[in-house]
Amino acid sequence: MNPVTDEQPADPTSLKWANHFVSLGPDFYTELQPSPLPSAYWISRNLGLARELGLEQNWFESQAALELFTGNRVADGSLPLASVYSGHQFGQWAGQLGDGRAILLGALETSSGSQEIQLKGAGRTPYSRMGDGRAVLRSSIREYLCSEAMQGLGIPTTRALCVTGSDAKVRREEIETAAVVTRAAPSFIRFGHFEHFSYTDQHAQLKTLADYVIERFYPACREAAQPYAALLEAVSERTAHLMAAWQATGFCHGVMNTDNMSILGLTIDYGPFQFLDAFDPAHICNHSDTQGRYAYNKQPNIAYWNLFCLGQALLPLMETQDQALAALESYKTVFPEALQARMRAKLGLPDTQPEDTALVENTFRLLAANKVDYTIFWRRLCTFTPQSGHEAVRDLFFDRESFNAWALQYSERIARVDIGLRADLMLKNNPKFVLRNHLGEEAIRAAKLKDFSGVDTLLTLLQSPFDEHPGHDSFAGFPPDWAASIEISCSS
Structure with missing residues (x-):
């Protein structure tokens, strides 16, 4: 962590918040306050991302920062909200979903663009569906480390600024403790946001959403003869590049539901993910995926299936179905070309x-x-x-x-x-370090005993995974035999 200095800690309540998502209107979200957690403490802080966000060197040194990123206080200018969306889960229409435990604080304007800041695990929302709105320590650490591991690998992803914890109890398969991971991304809009307004025949809101995404993230589409088909094509191409990166790196997502697919082509929602140990094309990393829908070798086709669902959602904004089908064709061309390019680089x-x-x-x-x-x-x-x-x-x-x-x-x-x-x-294309399941598990076991050094060590290695990092070869070795018994499910 950053050294102790004589400087006064930065005041997190003085941040200048932009609330872009609010401009969409109340049909898209519910304003609410995060739910406090008692006796919060730091688990890990990502100084590299803090610098990218323009935060001061001593940013994390204040109690106010700890309280802000645990959801125990709200900064002036922040308008916390949870968004509504729907989606297909394991191939079946699931209806209305939404941010069941994620609360968007707003956006920070940085030198590289606007970054939304979101608390995951900050309490129940109207979209929690009987859940408690909390995240547990193990899943929060896994998401924190993996999002930064993907960033280190050069794979598009949401980011993680910090993890805070509390001894408050959370019931899953067993009693666990609560944690909050602070996530950052240009936007957390998903395919499921479009599906929600399309399936509920709210076509005016669908158009509002599409126009918002085009204006903020795909401005070139405005000049196209059919802007919404152009949007679908652009999203298809970004998704194709993302799938090529996953496959080349041996990454399994585990839950590629349409509500877990980013409209910006980012890796989002780290649950039962895994980097392959022994290479098995049919490997299933999600213990809950009993049918193997999201096996490693099925990910590219599932991505296309999800894009097809997005295309269906956008049909009310297009003149013909053929426009959507034509836009989707780009995926079939871009993905194999992108995968071949990555594999050639890995082969030198x-x-x-x-x-x-x-x-x-x-x-x-x-x-x-x-x-x-x-x-x-x-x-x-x-x-x-x-x-x-x-x-x-x-x-x-x-x-x-x-x-x-x-x-x-x-x-x-x-x-x-x-x-x-x-x-x-x-x-430059074959990492020495990836977040293997057993490495994450070892860090989590220590963290449960309030030893967070393993989390910080992994963060350092994973942020520069192509470097040698002398003295840390054990983190790049073969997994132990017990690693094969680790089961990761959708529960978090």
């Missing part, structure tokens, strides 16, 4: 050759057949050369003959690539 290939598609497919096939640790394989491959014995990579495979055949194919391809250029490209 700065240019494109006709045989690259087959090489990528053979790599995936070989990893799956041998259940190879996904992150370790790619990091070790950074030191592969045709001239060396490359034992460090070969030792990951039990089928040595298949590996040797692949290595020959790979060697022939990289023979035309400068070795320094290839190594540099690979080291």
